[in-house]
Amino acid sequence: MKVGLLGAGRIGQVHAVSIAGHPESTLAAVSDVHAPAAEALAAKFGAEVRSSDEIIADDSIDAVLIATSTDTHSGLIEAATAAGKAVLCEKPVDLSLERARACLAVAQKNGQPVMIGFNRRFDPSFAALKSAFDAGEIGKGELLAVTSFDPGPPPMAYVKVSGGIFRDMMIHDFDICQWLMGGTPETVTAKASSLVDPEIGKAGDFDTAVVTLTYSDGRIATIRNSRRAAFGYDQRIEYLGSEGMLEAKNMLENQLVKSTAAGVTGAKPMHFFLERYMPAYAAEWDAFMKAVASGARMPVTLEEGVAALAVAEAATESAKTGKTITL
Numbered sequence: 375m376k377v378g379l380l381g382a383g384r385i386g387q388v389h390a391v392s393i394a395g396h397p398e399s400t401l402a403a404v405s406d407v408h409a410p411a412a413e414a415l416a417a418k419f420g421a422e423v424r425s426s427d428e429i430i431a432d433d434s435i436d437a438v439l440i441a442t443s444t445d446t447h448s449g450l451i452e453a454a455t456a457a458g459k460a461v462l463c464e465k466p467v468d469l470s471l472e473r474a475r476a477c478l479a480v481a482q483k484n485g486q487p488v489m490i491g492f493n494r495r496f497d498p499s500f501a502a503l504k505s506a507f508d509a510g511e512i513g514k515g516e517l518l519a520v521t522s523f524d525p526g527p528p529p530m531a532y533v534k535v536s537g538g539i540f541r542d543m544m545i546h547d548f549d550i551c552q553w554l555m556g557g558t559p560e561t562v563t564a565k566a567s568s569l570v571d572p573e574i575g576k577a578g579d580f581d582t583a584v585v586t587l588t589y590s591d592g593r594i595a596t597i598r599n600s601r602r603a604a605f606g607y608d609q610r611i612e613y614l615g616s617e618g619m620l621e622a623k624n625m626l627e628n629q630l631v632k633s634t635a636a637g638v639t640g641a642k643p644m645h646f647f648l649e650r651y652m653p654a655y656a657a658e659w660d661a662f663m664k665a666v667a668s669g670a671r672m673p674v675t676l677e678e679g680v681a682a683l684a685v686a687e688a689a690t691e692s693a694k695t696g697k698t699i700t701l
């Protein structure tokens with residue numbers, strides 16, 4: 375499969391490794407509105423530098439991976455599916471739920487497969503938790519707790535165009551909840567603060583947040599996000615069911631445990647997403663490739679991307695108004 379990569383920033387560089395490293399895909403072309411970024415990445419992998427429009431118009435390219443800034447995703451999904459390409463697009467689908475819904479309608483009409491990059495589903499620990507849950511090993515799922523703390527906040531320039539903590543960061547956790555709980559919550563209640571960096575608060579965003587989701591049958595999920603964890607990237611899931619509990623813990627920098635008279639100590643969690651989720655990004659690309667080749671349903675659909683955004687929008691409203699939002 376010949377692949378065009380749109381966006382050569384932080385995550386585009388990660389995806390280039392997966393595309394070029396997969397036995398069935400070739401990184402044919404790279405675009406970025408910031409030309410030096412595209413040139414550097416293309417040179418590394420022997421790909422061509424083209425504009426996003428040129429890549430989409432090229433009939434010899436089978437698929438595009440969209441890793442551009444969030445406000446460009448919907449337009450690029452629409453253009454790429456109209457040109458007959460299979461698409462893997464980074465989260466979130468858009469900054470606006472209304473725009474994302476319009477994009478979904480266009481993509482459905484165009485009939486090409488679209489996958490959204492909720493990479494955490496492909497993390498080996500989270501995937502093992504999901505398999506054990508689906509196999510009925512803890513009975514009926516009742517209480518889900520998701521923890522997601524970044525080691526530090528992104529640059530303010532990124533924060534200002536990110537759509538806020540719920541659309542940008544907690545969207546991953548809303549996806550984990552729909553993946554493990556099934557379906558849409560009935561209510562969304564968010565509490566949020568700006569404790570890490572006052573500039574984030576001044577920009578109208580939050581850096582610390584807790585959300586409670588309730589489901590029509592009484593099940594509950596909680597999510598905790600912070601843009602600062604002094605010890606690294608904290609990514610854990612705890613799922614309590616009628617017959618037991620599943621826990622996916624942090625991946626540590628190494629497995630050494632030191633026991634002395636002073637106490638028992640171990641390594642920190644892997645520093646951030648580039649370290650923790652590298653195997654997940656490769657597995658995500660492999661799952662996309664297999665689904666395109668077999669014509670199977672995409673492992674993460676555009677509909678699921680839009681559904682997660684609807685929860686993010688409700689959480690944003692709840693945090694700003696102090697009210698519980700019923701979906």
Ligand SMILES: NC(=O)c1ccc[n+]([C@@H]2O[C@H](COP(=O)([O-])OP(=O)(O)OC[C@H]3O[C@@H](n4cnc5c(N)ncnc54)[C@H](O)[C@@H]3O)[C@@H](O)[C@H]2O)c1
Nearest residue numbers: 381383384385405406407408426441442443444446464465
């Ligand atoms: N799944 C994940 O773990 C993950 C991690 C980081 C970012 N993301 C998502 O990926 C997207 C990019 O984030 P990032 O951190 O790489 O940002 P970034 O700013 O580092 O990179 C984005 C790049 O896209 C380029 N760009 C913007 N519009 C373009 C266009 N129309 N055509 C070509 N290039 C264009 C920019 O010049 C920039 O180089 C965001 O939507 C973000 O939410 C996902």
